[in-house]
Amino acid sequence: MTLPAKQQSMKMDAGGRIAGYRREPPGSQPVLLHEPYLATVPRAPRRPLVLLPHTLSEITGPVYGHEDISETDHDLTRQHHGEPLGERIIVSGRVLDDHGRPVPHALIELWQANAAGRYCHDRDDHPAPLDPNFSGAGRALTDETGVYRFITIKPGAYPWKNHANAWRPAHIHFSLFGPAFATRLVTQMYFPGDPLFAFDPIFQSVSDERARQRLIASFDLATTQPEWALGYQFNIVLRGREATPFET
Numbered sequence: 001m002t003l004p005a006k007q008q009s010m011k012m013d014a015g016g017r018i019a020g021y022r023r024e025p026p027g028s029q030p031v032l033l034h035e036p037y038l039a040t041v042p043r044a045p046r047r048p049l050v051l052l053p054h055t056l057s058e059i060t061g062p063v064y065g066h067e068d069i070s071e072t073d074h075d076l077t078r079q080h081h082g083e084p085l086g087e088r089i090i091v092s093g094r095v096l097d098d099h100g101r102p103v104p105h106a107l108i109e110l111w112q113a114n115a116a117g118r119y120c121h122d123r124d125d126h127p128a129p130l131d132p133n134f135s136g137a138g139r140a141l142t143d144e145t146g147v148y149r150f151i152t153i154k155p156g157a158y159p160w161k162n163h164a165n166a167w168r169p170a171h172i173h174f175s176l177f178g179p180a181f182a183t184r185l186v187t188q189m190y191f192p193g194d195p196l197f198a199f200d201p202i203f204q205s206v207s208d209e210r211a212r213q214r215l216i217a218s219f220d221l222a223t224t225q226p227e228w229a230l231g232y233q234f235n236i237v238l239r240g241r242e243a244t245p246f247e248t
Contacts, residue, residue: 029206029245036201038162074140076152084134086115086153088229091189091217094146095176098240102146109139109175110150117156126158151229157196169196169203176236185246189234190216206245214244
């Protein structure tokens with residue numbers, strides 16, 4: 001669900017002029033055509049892309065209010081009458097701009113498979129059980145320091161028919177609306193040490209190893225709550241050299 005814009009924010013340079021965003025360096029983002037990822041073959045552009053300048057339309061964007069987020073939107077374990085099955089986890093981090101500054105009041109939407117690796121969606125026919133107490137979707141706003149926090153269930157891996165015996169690593173989808181439309185980002189967060197990384201063409205479509213590592217959350221004992229949930233940290237950078245790889 002997309003929330004209505006409350007007002008417009010604008011990025012300005014030191015002279016009060018409208019400032020553009022730094023472009024991502026080659027290799028730090030997924031390529032448009034990655035033949036092992038079969039879905040990119042028919043949908044990748046066949047002609048060179050046209051690089052458009054950043055105008056007012058790209059570098060302004062919506063600002064959201066806390067009143068649009070309900071009490072349980074960030075806690076996917078409290079959205080139904082009972083608790084969902086699986087390993088409870090806390091995912092937290094900061095949203096930063098291309099200069100490493102926090103991005104406050106950014107809307108983050110999350111969706112994921114359940115602990116058995118199945119989405120609550122009509123098109124998911126994976127023969128794994130659905131969980132009546134888990135819908136797999138949530139949203140939150142970053143605070144004044146750019147921090148967000150979700151409580152959810154660790155998703156399971158699932159088969160996806162891209163190639164023989166193909167399985168997706170456990171992951172969580174994130175959608176972000178930053179301070180401008182040019183910072184709109186959809187990405188995936190993975191978990192450390194997953195043995196499926198080497199076999200996943202979506203993960204491997206990011207050629208730069210350092211950039212791939214920015215897609216992997218880190219276990220965090222400070223975020224972990226004793227006898228209740230393990231904690232993971234996942235910082236998201238919207239633009240620039242250290243930008244989080246995003247889906248194209």
